Amino acid sequence: MKTTLLSHSDLADLVGRIGLDRLMDELIERLASAFVDYDPRATEVPARDGFHYQEPEPGLIEWMPLMKRGEMMLMKVVGYHPHSPLPTILSTFGLFDTATGAMIALADGTLMTALRTGAASAVASRWLARPESRTIGLIGCGAQAVTQLHAIGRVFDFAEVLTHDIDAAALASFPERVAPFLSEGTDVVATPVDDLVATCDILCTATSVEVGAGPVFDGSRTRDWLHVNSIGADVPGKVEVPLSLLRRSFVCPDFPLQARVEGECQQLLPEDIGPEICEIARCPSAFVEWQSKRSVFDSTGFALEDYIVLELMLEHAREYSVGTEMEISGVGEDPRDPYESLSKATNKTHFASGDPIAGVRLSRE
Amino acid sequence: MKTTLLSHSDLADLVGRIGLDRLMDELIERLASAFVDYDPRATEVPARDGFHYQEPEPGLIEWMPLMKRGEMMLMKVVGYHPHSPLPTILSTFGLFDTATGAMIALADGTLMTALRTGAASAVASRWLARPESRTIGLIGCGAQAVTQLHAIGRVFDFAEVLTHDIDAAALASFPERVAPFLSEGTDVVATPVDDLVATCDILCTATSVEVGAGPVFDGSRTRDWLHVNSIGADVPGKVEVPLSLLRRSFVCPDFPLQARVEGECQQLLPEDIGPEICEIARCPSAFVEWQSKRSVFDSTGFALEDYIVLELMLEHAREYSVGTEMEISGVGEDPRDPYESLSKATNKTHFASGDPIAGVRLSRE
Numbered sequence: 001m002k003t004t005l006l007s008h009s010d011l012a013d014l015v016g017r018i019g020l021d022r023l024m025d026e027l028i029e030r031l032a033s034a035f036v037d038y039d040p041r042a043t044e045v046p047a048r049d050g051f052h053y054q055e056p057e058p059g060l061i062e063w064m065p066l067m068k069r070g071e072m073m074l075m076k077v078v079g080y081h082p083h084s085p086l087p088t089i090l091s092t093f094g095l096f097d098t099a100t101g102a103m104i105a106l107a108d109g110t111l112m113t114a115l116r117t118g119a120a121s122a123v124a125s126r127w128l129a130r131p132e133s134r135t136i137g138l139i140g141c142g143a144q145a146v147t148q149l150h151a152i153g154r155v156f157d158f159a160e161v162l163t164h165d166i167d168a169a170a171l172a173s174f175p176e177r178v179a180p181f182l183s184e185g186t187d188v189v190a191t192p193v194d195d196l197v198a199t200c201d202i203l204c205t206a207t208s209v210e211v212g213a214g215p216v217f218d219g220s221r222t223r224d225w226l227h228v229n230s231i232g233a234d235v236p237g238k239v240e241v242p243l244s245l246l247r248r249s250f251v252c253p254d255f256p257l258q259a260r261v262e263g264e265c266q267q268l269l270p271e272d273i274g275p276e277i278c279e280i281a282r283c284p285s286a287f288v289e290w291q292s293k294r295s296v297f298d299s300t301g302f303a304l305e306d307y308i309v310l311e312l313m314l315e316h317a318r319e320y321s322v323g324t325e326m327e328i329s330g331v332g333e334d335p336r337d338p339y340e341s342l343s344k345a346t347n348k349t350h351f352a353s354g355d356p357i358a359g360v361r362l363s364r365e
Numbered sequence: 366m367k368t369t370l371l372s373h374s375d376l377a378d379l380v381g382r383i384g385l386d387r388l389m390d391e392l393i394e395r396l397a398s399a400f401v402d403y404d405p406r407a408t409e410v411p412a413r414d415g416f417h418y419q420e421p422e423p424g425l426i427e428w429m430p431l432m433k434r435g436e437m438m439l440m441k442v443v444g445y446h447p448h449s450p451l452p453t454i455l456s457t458f459g460l461f462d463t464a465t466g467a468m469i470a471l472a473d474g475t476l477m478t479a480l481r482t483g484a485a486s487a488v489a490s491r492w493l494a495r496p497e498s499r500t501i502g503l504i505g506c507g508a509q510a511v512t513q514l515h516a517i518g519r520v521f522d523f524a525e526v527l528t529h530d531i532d533a534a535a536l537a538s539f540p541e542r543v544a545p546f547l548s549e550g551t552d553v554v555a556t557p558v559d560d561l562v563a564t565c566d567i568l569c570t571a572t573s574v575e576v577g578a579g580p581v582f583d584g585s586r587t588r589d590w591l592h593v594n595s596i597g598a599d600v601p602g603k604v605e606v607p608l609s610l611l612r613r614s615f616v617c618p619d620f621p622l623q624a625r626v627e628g629e630c631q632q633l634l635p636e637d638i639g640p641e642i643c644e645i646a647r648c649p650s651a652f653v654e655w656q657s658k659r660s661v662f663d664s665t666g667f668a669l670e671d672y673i674v675l676e677l678m679l680e681h682a683r684e685y686s687v688g689t690e691m692e693i694s695g696v697g698e699d700p701r702d703p704y705e706s707l708s709k710a711t712n713k714t715h716f717a718s719g720d721p722i723a724g725v726r727l728s729r730e
Binding site: 065067080081103143 | 372374414424428449453464473479512693703705
């Protein structure tokens, strides 16, 4: 029984073969279709749960399970560690067969998480942002901002990218990090946060603001049609968007069960929360009026998005023969005998012969 | 950042090198110490959760997280599929660094689960069963029964092993499966279930009885000192031990939070449930009277046991240089740049040079 392993370098290899833009375009289309087709009876997604801690450094590790009934189960384990020298959001995807419990695939989830979070914002922005949007604002210029800009830039034609980060190094290195995919002639301009918010058509917030320290901007001055993708609110108490702006906006959660606990929706009463992204997906024309009004996509991170990006990458991995196949779960001839394969591994007489096995019996002598 | 992979054959190889008996002895000692030292503030163990289904075949996949604060988090994903051609209980262990979220180790959990479930019964039996116990009864002769007998046999000197299974093939092949570790002169005797229960000193139930179909024996006739290790009750509604016997016994759960939902303790009122195994561990002499009275160890499967067996096997893997080290999570030079390593993987010009990368830009042309 083989497990397919996709390491970070396998995934980078695949992205290189597929092409970054083509991959992002595929992912955006798949995700839009998945939102349309999502049926909670066929695909079960419980709210994520996890361990949150303040010592020795603040952080959390969460698990995000999803089951496609009668097929497979995804278990994503994701860490959020803003003080780590590694990527703040680091994750691993495990895919399991629901007929046996065996692990079908294991993949580094860090790049895929960044890709799918970008793609989700692109899908939401396509439905809720003004089609003529020419200016995007980014508050928080870390890893997630790169894929936000890349993904949303596949749907809109931006003339200007306005950036803000309280970390000067993140702000300074951002243009270089997005150069590989940015259209010729698009300006990346570091901008004071109030001006940024007042000017942009689409805003993405992707910060590590601490619990209780948000929101990350004022929001009293905005375009009438501002669309916000709020990415960073993902733990109880952490928010990025001011309540006053939420109240003046159409708020669409990715996954309401989770958004009410961890997202911007924490700040709202149930009656002030709009329909979820999958409802908009099923009939975008019913929500087209919001393209010219204020809207917020409350993106807490939906396991369905993880499932879609993993499925896509596994398909490409098979196509390009990338990845490692490994026999992790062993299956002997007799599933009732947990010690059966021991004799094989040690190349000793099979247990059934009745002879004691030197290696195994050693401790008895 | 390397992840240590331990496949089933790596683990079998290790067991062969260590010796089955020595390994089981080590595990029993470590587990007993872990029960003594268990501090829920330092080691957080939420009750497991999972997906349960009846179609296309009855089964479940559950996740069992554990966090050792400031060190690591274990995520065990375990399947229970009684109609699967693979082992009924099949699992995978993932170990993660709580400072970064990175995966430290991935291991096949099937053998380790069988080992630790056996070791837990051995520990409980040492504290709660009659020291002179000479007869063990096994109801259910599948994979778990093998390690139950092996482990408990390391603590007691059995003259007779009484077996019962509704599956004739499992019953017939059992003596062969336990021959490698059974002491010379120990008889394995298939026995009608009522006689088995009436005669044995220690009883292990390890069945796949269906939800609502238990208990698996009558229990009106037993030794006054019978100690039961009930292994199979691990989903809501599944029980193996008759309520009448539970009521006449001292009932010790492995993990009360879980046992009340999934174990034999489902059948009891809170006031009828005895102290958990860790409380007995801290002062076994306070419970020594129960060695001559009826007792039941309600073993639903405690993630602490998984952590201990994994820790032990990882230590031995380092000692014997067994296993595979693999770079699954990739870390570039700039954690803020999810696309950074793409250029490296494809051996193209680094993004920072400003040159577009042929492979990556392909879809644009």
